[in-house]
Amino acid sequence: MQRTGRRIYRGYILIFALLCFPAAFAQSGAVDGWPIFAKVKFTSRLFKKLNEYYLVPFFDQRITSLAGTEITVKGHYIPFDGPRDQIIISKSPLASCFFCGGAGPESVAEAILKSKAPKLKSDQTITVKGKLKLNDKDINHMNFILVEAEIIEN
Numbered sequence: 001m002q003r004t005g006r007r008i009y010r011g012y013i014l015i016f017a018l019l020c021f022p023a024a025f026a027q028s029g030a031v032d033g034w035p036i037f038a039k040v041k042f043t044s045r046l047f048k049k050l051n052e053y054y055l056v057p058f059f060d061q062r063i064t065s066l067a068g069t070e071i072t073v074k075g076h077y078i079p080f081d082g083p084r085d086q087i088i089i090s091k092s093p094l095a096s097c098f099f100c101g102g103a104g105p106e107s108v109a110e111a112i113l114k115s116k117a118p119k120l121k122s123d124q125t126i127t128v129k130g131k132l133k134l135n136d137k138d139i140n141h142m143n144f145i146l147v148e149a150e151i152i153e154n
Contacts (some may be wrong), residue, residue: 017150030072030129035093037106037144047139055105057136057143067134072108073144074127077120085136086114086143087151093123097106110142120154127153 040063042055078088091107110127120126130149135141 003114006015010027030070031066033071033109033132033144034075034107036057036066036071036077037109039063040106040143042105050139054139058106059134059136064134066132069132070127070129071132072127072129072152073146074125075109077122077126078108079120079122085113086111087117087128088118089126089128105143106141107148109144111146111151113151115150118151118154124154126151 009085013069040057040059042057044053045055045056073089075089076093078090078094081087087110089109089111090103105135109128111130113130128146129138129150129152130146133147135143135145
């Protein structure tokens with residue numbers, strides 16, 4: 001009888017937690033992308049057609065196994081001229097991001113949203129969730145792309 005009472009009590013605690021803190025449980029299935037991206041190594045490579053050097057990632061087994069996995073990144077919205085369903089999110093604010101400051105390519109991600117992005121302000125903190133797509137060939141896109149993405153907090 002005592003064990004049954006404990007199970008019921010634990011069940012009530014779980015239900016209470018789910019009702020009071022749904023966001024914490026909803027995001028728990030997604031992996032935080034920034035620490036994973038930070039472990040990727042980059043090398044400089046010449047792209048002959050453009051006669052330019054670009055940093056190219058080496059995706060090891062650890063990260064390639066995450067391709068297609070749901071990833072969450074929280075960072076700063078970086079404006080760019082592109083389709084309304086694509087956004088750039090940076091771990092750092094614009095002044096110190098990969099494009100303008102001293103951060104590396106591991107600190108930015110592209111998100112291809114399921115629908116048009118809402119109106120966002122430069123450096124606005126947002127959280128984006130989507131399936132990870134890795135890119136080591138197309139210099140017109142970021143190395144880390146979240147597809148079927150959605151903004152879950154802005």
